[in-house]
Amino acid sequence: MKLWVLVLGLLLGPVAAAAQELSALARLVPGQSAIADRQGGVAVDLGLSQPVPWRVRVLDAPPRLVLDMREVDWTGLAGVARRSEAVLDLRAGVVRQGWSRLVMELAGPHLVTQAEMLTGESGAKVRLMLEPAGAAEFAAAAALPEPEGWAVPLGADLPRATPRGAGPLVVVLDPGHGGIDPGAERDELTEAGLMLTFARELKDLLLRDGGFQVILTREEDVFVPLEARISIARAAGAHVFLSLHADAIAEGEAVGATLYTLSDEASDAASQALAERHDRDDLLSGVDLTEQDDLVATVLMDMARTETGPRIERLTLALEDAIKAAGLRMHRHPRQTAGFSVLKSPDIPSVLVELGFMSSAQDLARLTDPDWRATMALALRDGLKAWAAQDAALSALRR
Ligand SMILES: [Zn+2]
Structure with a gap:
């Protein structure tokens, strides 16, 4: 050459x-x-x-x-x-x-x-x-500061208001893991692969409904750092962010769908271990989110979180109601908290959905069943719609 x-x-x-x-x-x-x-x-x-x-x-x-x-x-x-x-x-x-x-x-x-x-x-x-x-x-x-025009910001973005107008609900679906990070693995199946399949199916369903605009954080089997998943949601002006997982948990009982929201305090040791494992897998591939916030950004984020917190709470309740109404198995503690970095957008209601656990044979059978996935997709759609209607009504009251 x-x-x-x-x-x-x-x-x-x-x-x-x-x-x-x-x-x-x-x-x-x-x-x-x-x-x-x-x-x-x-x-x-x-x-x-x-x-x-x-x-x-x-x-x-x-x-x-x-x-x-x-x-x-x-x-x-x-x-x-x-x-x-x-x-x-x-x-x-x-x-x-x-x-x-x-x-x-x-x-x-x-x-x-x-x-x-x-x-x-x-x-x-x-x-x-x-x-x-x-x-x-x-x-x-x-420690050199990030230069002007650096293509991919290394630090946390500042909160940006994403007012919800009359248009479609902008949903960012985040199929967990991908590429060099397969996530949980069982019988030749990977969490990354299963979640991409489910995310595509859910996207199709939401688009057919007409009331949604849907963006996936990854469209194929590629690695996307957690920070980039957040950036994609911000760039899309997401109204809601759903991270989709089906991890394997060795310790304790883990069967059924579980809705995770962000908190410094994990609901139990297994949840904490789960969040830490996701961050650790990401750290070697990207950038540590936790060290990036400067003081100003932290204050702004706290302000945004104060407003977003109750909205996230209503979102998880709406999703839980819809999943139960569809007759789908949920974990014995269906709503839990842990320090998942991918949920750190201060102003975008973000929920991590463990659709099931690949470590459970029952859950694995469900996750690989197209009919079960279709029912779960419908339930999530119904939950999102119920929440969006309630959220719009409440934000009209606040104005
Ligand atoms: Zn996962």
Whole structure:
């Protein structure tokens, strides 16, 4: 491949490549990609079918390199040659519409000492050189503020009012997990796959009803960080956010649908473990949400939550009523709380629905039964409609 240097240079901060007008999705070219330890550092080559805008930076706790690019199809990432002790794990996926992220988990602090995109007739190549760094030096680089125009904000968004007009109810459905994070697994089935199927079915049902606009946080089996799921909901102007799961729980009894809302205090140890597991799976692939809020944002969020809290409460009650009215099995404690990060939008009523638990044979049979799923989808639709009508009436009273 004939190569010439398109962009060169970068020491500590992120680098922006020249903007390109793109006609098609870029693809990773695994055969032209390699990660290898070299001269005490790490050399990273990523072949791409075409050049794309990109940025790179490091983050701490755990040390990791984050490479954001205009959307890239990462199929074949697992096949990239890896001969590095310093790179523990690779994850990639879409972080928000049009942007994808590659996260490289590092064994220790490393800084990017060279970053360039080479382009040629047969595509492009991102070439990075990482060198081991001292803890303090690395921490300083990892703490650099997010630059202007960073494609995917690393921090929490500020609350934005989403007044509910006369138009359709904007519902964001969030099929849990995906891509490199399959979620629970039983008998060749993954939670990620089951939830994508259910989300598509529910979306179709809601669209047929006519009163809904529906956005999915992922349309296929790709990894989407929790933070990006929230960003998608914000960008869509969501009136309501439903995260769909069917986890496996080892401890205690877990059968039947359960509605989770956000709280610092988990309703029990199993709920807390469940929320922590979701955050831990996400942390290595994205950005820790908990450290991002600055003081101003926190105050604004508290204000928004005060107003949203009662709306969420009514939403879960409406969903519970509808699920029970449909004769569907619910958990013995149908409404629970835990610190699920994906529910942290302060102003969008957000509920995490465990449709059932894959660890339960009964629930698994239900989740794989199209008739059961259709009944559950109808119940959620009815619950959303009942809540929306009540919410609109109450907000008219408040005005
Ligand atoms: Zn899950």
